Amino acid sequence: MKDTQEKLYCPRCPSQAMRLENIGGVSVHFCEKCGGVWLNKGELNALVHPAEGDLEFCSIDHFAEDRYSDIACPLCPESKMVKVNFIHYSDIVMDYCPKCGGIWLDRGELDAISAEMKRLQKIPESWDHRVMVFISKLPF
Ligand SMILES: [Zn+2]
Ligand SMILES: [Zn+2]
Structure with missing residues (x-):
């Protein structure tokens, strides 16, 4: 795996x-x-909660191999990214690289996630609440 702090496009x-x-x-x-x-x-x-749960696994577990993304991974251009649901029951789709495990979030996807998390915010201590905490740390 490459140095993750290098310049990416x-x-x-x-x-x-x-x-x-x-x-x-x-x-x-x-x-x-x-x-x-x-x-x-x-x-x-790391952003959601360093000690609890595995958000990436929960999300990425539900990807379908035939749902290819239209973008290439910035770390491994030869790898086709796939579309995964951010939360298994949500309509929010993000791009995931099965090779390096990287995730791409479009601006519009972040807006959709924020709206969904506001709805779920009323259930504190839930897994969804922790997801909301992650979203609140994003610079938007
Ligand atoms: Zn851009
Ligand atoms: Zn990759």
């Missing part, structure tokens, strides 16, 4: 380098142009 915007954004003590790659966020493997879990 946005999978949506040609030749647009992403910058590192510190969110809750975790450095993630952020594209200023389209508002997308790239999460290396483990960063989604």
Whole structure:
């Protein structure tokens, strides 16, 4: 696996380098142009709750191999990303690289996730509540 702190280019915007954004003590790659966020493997879990649960597993467990994404992974361009549901019962779809475990979130997907999390916010101490905490740390 490559150095995760290296310069990465946005999978949506040609030749647009992403910058590192510190969110809750975790450095993630952020594209200023389209508002997308790239999460290396483990960063989604690190942002949500370092000690509890496995959000990435819960989410990625539900990907279907035939649902290919239209973008290439910024770390492994030869690998086709796949579409996964952020939460298994949600309509929110994000892009996941099965090779390196990275996750791409489009700006619109973040908005949708935020709306969904506001709805779920009324159930504290739930797994969904912890997801909401993750979203609240994003710079939007
Ligand atoms: Zn971009
Ligand atoms: Zn990859």
